[in-house]
Amino acid sequence: MSIATMNCTKMTPNIPKINPDNQQDMKTIAKPSHKYIAVAIMTVAAIFSTLTFTACSEKADEGELITTVSLSISNSGGAPTTYTWKDLDGPGGNAPQLPDTIKIGQVTPGGNPYTATLEFFNEQNGTKEDITLEVKNEGHDHFVCYEISTLSLPPTGLTIVATDKDKNNLPIGLTTEWKPMAKDFGVVVIRLKHQPGIKTGECNVGETDVEVTFPYKVL
Numbered sequence: 001m002s003i004a005t006m007n008c009t010k011m012t013p014n015i016p017k018i019n020p021d022n023q024q025d026m027k028t029i030a031k032p033s034h035k036y037i038a039v040a041i042m043t044v045a046a047i048f049s050t051l052t053f054t055a056c057s058e059k060a061d062e063g064e065l066i067t068t069v070s071l072s073i074s075n076s077g078g079a080p081t082t083y084t085w086k087d088l089d090g091p092g093g094n095a096p097q098l099p100d101t102i103k104i105g106q107v108t109p110g111g112n113p114y115t116a117t118l119e120f121f122n123e124q125n126g127t128k129e130d131i132t133l134e135v136k137n138e139g140h141d142h143f144v145c146y147e148i149s150t151l152s153l154p155p156t157g158l159t160i161v162a163t164d165k166d167k168n169n170l171p172i173g174l175t176t177e178w179k180p181m182a183k184d185f186g187v188v189v190i191r192l193k194h195q196p197g198i199k200t201g202e203c204n205v206g207e208t209d210v211e212v213t214f215p216y217k218v219l
Contacts, residue, residue, distance in 0.1 A: 065090060066131055066210040068121040069190065073102065073178065075114045085212040088123055102188070102216040104180050114178040115163075118144060120192065120210065136174060139166035141196040144173025145203035150186035157184025157218045170201045180218040188214045 067088050074080035087096035104114055120131040135142045146160040159179045162171035190213075195206030 065122050065124065066120045066192070067123045069210065069212045070119045070121070071099070071102075071116060071190070071214060072119075073104065073114050073116045075104070075107075076112045080117070083214055085214070086123070090124070096212075099212075099214050102214055103219060104178065104216070105219050106180050106182060109181075114180070116160075116176045116178055118174050118176070118190070132174065135192065136164075136172065139164070139172040140168055140170070140199060141194065142172060142209075143170070143193045143195055143199055143201065143203065143206075145191045145193060146173065146176065147189040147191070147203075148186060149189065150184055152184050152186070157182045158186075158188075158216065160188065166199075168199070170199060182218065184216075184218040186216060188216055190214065 067086060067090065069085045070082055071084075072080040072082045081102075083099040083102055085096060085099050087093070107113055118132075120135060122129040122131060135144075144162070146162075148158055148160065150157065157180055159181070161177050161179075162173040162175070163177055164172045164175045166172050189211065191203065191211045192209040193203060193206045194209050198205050
């Protein structure tokens with residue numbers, strides 16, 4: 001999830017000056033030796049090679065800025081409830097707007113789990129750029145991790161499983177199933193991981209594009 005830019009530098013070859021009043025120089029131009037011709041050809045080739053391969057270089061900019069993370073949860077086809085985290089001025093500015101506590105009921109054994117959909121946006125400067133489609137299209141390079149930290153002892157109550165797959169049959173995590181099996185409360189830490197060429201379905205590799213925390217309670 002990066003933007004490639006070309007950084008081009010104008011290069012001027014260093015060509016020696018010839019004095020037309022110097023007879024020796026003019027003789028050299030009029031009757032160049034085979035050795036001089038070979039050196040000249042190699043020099044010109046080196047100059048054009050340098051201009052072709054080093055004048056312009058690719059630079060990978062930082063990943064897309066994500067200011068908003070929305071999590072929508074529904075059960076048995078009901079209307080979804082959306083919980084939103086926002087940090088419109090980006091890292092280092094004002095404190096982010098935290099989401100409300102996710103409140104979900106218990107699911108009896110064999111009952112339908114909750115379904116959840118995650119979306120990412122950049123809402124700076126009054127616009128709303130949807131980053132979700134990019135994450136989906138590059139699913140083989142991205143993985144959304146869900147880490148449940150419960151405040152109850154012993155830990156009980158909630159499991160989260162990704163239901164979408166990338167082209168390599170590894171989970172992406174934009175859509176999930178939530179199974180709250182007992183009364184519980186805590187937080188769900190959601191991390192969008194960027195894992196180009198190193199994705200294995202584990203969270204401990206790659207860079208973190210965004211990390212947010214959603215409090216939850218199983219009623």
